[in-house]
Amino acid sequence: MLGALLLLLALSGCALVGLTGKERSSIYAGDTALVLVRVQCTVDDRPLEPCLSLPSLSGRRLISFALGSFDTFGEPRHIDVRALSEESIGAGWVFLLLSPGYHYLYVLGLDSNAGYQPAHFQDAPRWQIEVPERAKWIYAGTLTLAGEEAGTLMFGEKIIVPVKNQDVPLSDDRESAGRLLKGQFPDAGEVRTILMKRWQPGDPFIFRSPWLDPPKQP
Numbered sequence: 001m002l003g004a005l006l007l008l009l010a011l012s013g014c015a016l017v018g019l020t021g022k023e024r025s026s027i028y029a030g031d032t033a034l035v036l037v038r039v040q041c042t043v044d045d046r047p048l049e050p051c052l053s054l055p056s057l058s059g060r061r062l063i064s065f066a067l068g069s070f071d072t073f074g075e076p077r078h079i080d081v082r083a084l085s086e087e088s089i090g091a092g093w094v095f096l097l098l099s100p101g102y103h104y105l106y107v108l109g110l111d112s113n114a115g116y117q118p119a120h121f122q123d124a125p126r127w128q129i130e131v132p133e134r135a136k137w138i139y140a141g142t143l144t145l146a147g148e149e150a151g152t153l154m155f156g157e158k159i160i161v162p163v164k165n166q167d168v169p170l171s172d173d174r175e176s177a178g179r180l181l182k183g184q185f186p187d188a189g190e191v192r193t194i195l196m197k198r199w200q201p202g203d204p205f206i207f208r209s210p211w212l213d214p215p216k217q218p
Contacts, residue, residue, distance in 0.1 A: 016082045017089070023097060030134045035096040036177050037196075038142040039063060041110055043160055044149055050090045051110070051145070052081060062160060063109035063145065066121045067096070074205040076106040076121035084184045092142075093180060100133040102206045104199060107168070110147030112160040125168050127196035128206070137188050139177035141170045141195040170195060 019027075019034075026032045041051030041062070052063050066076030079096070083089035096105070106124045129140050146163040153159060174193040181191050 016080055017086055018084065026097070027136050030136060032097050032099055033131045033135045033138050034181075035098050035129060035131065035138045035140050036181060037094055037096065037105070037140050038173060038177070039092045039094065039107075040142060040144045041092070041147065042144065043110065043147045043158075045146075048110075048147075049092070051092055052089060052094070062112060062147070063107065064121075065094075066106040066108075066124070068104035068106065068126070068205070069098075070101060070207040074104055074207075076104075076124070076126075078121075084180065088180055093177075096129075098129065098131045100131050100135070103129045103131065104205065105129055105196065107143060107145070110145050110160050110162050112158065126199045127170070128199050129196045130194050132192075132194070135192055135194075137181055137185070137191045139174050139181075139191060139193045142173045144169050144171065168198075170198070 023032070027034055039051060041048040063081075065079050065081065067079045068074040068076050081089070081094055082096075083094055096103075104126050106121045106126045108120055108124045127141075127143075131138065145168060146166045147160045148163055149158050150161045151159040172193070172195060174191075177193070178191045181188050
């Protein structure tokens with residue numbers, strides 16, 4: 001019982017759960033898309049769940065996100081962690097509400113001192129997310145982040161730092177994503193899988209709106 005209470009406190013402190021009525025209307029109107037991303041974590045090569053924050057009374061966040069878009073000229077702007085349910089955030093599922101076009105997701109962690117420091121995001125791994133026009137429900141992929149223990153704090157809370165120069169793999173878990181979205185939105189219709197692409201230094205930033213169905217070549 002105590003463990004469940006600690007987990008609930010940690011999760012409620014790290015994520016905004018659910019959608020507002022206005023946000024739902026925007027999705028169904030095709031003005032914005034709900035983009036689902038999953039984050040899985042390992043610490044010292046062992047799976048860690050939940051991995052978005054420490055399962056303790058502090059609920060300290062292990063991962064921070066920022067988003068670059070046309071409005072920010074690609075520069076990272078911190079965004080809150082949002083989830084469809086408390087159960088889904090425990091499994092690492094988060095969502096973004098994005099307008100049509102290209103966006104850039106910056107991910108910082110695993111780090112028990114993770115927080116919003118604009119300078120830190122400049123060198124953080126980032127991924128390009130494509131949102132076609134009229135798309136409503138998108139799964140963009142699953143990221144796996146690696147950390148390692150570097151000691152303990154008061155009350156035995158672990159200090160976790162990111163593995164240096166880690167290769168952050170992107171995997172495809174579209175079946176689970178589809179079940180999650182259908183469970184929350186039975187009338188969601190098609191859930192599109194458009195895996196995000198890793199952005200490398202020197203790559204251009206693209207912000208134009210992509211076409212849903214590009215013209216066929218003669």
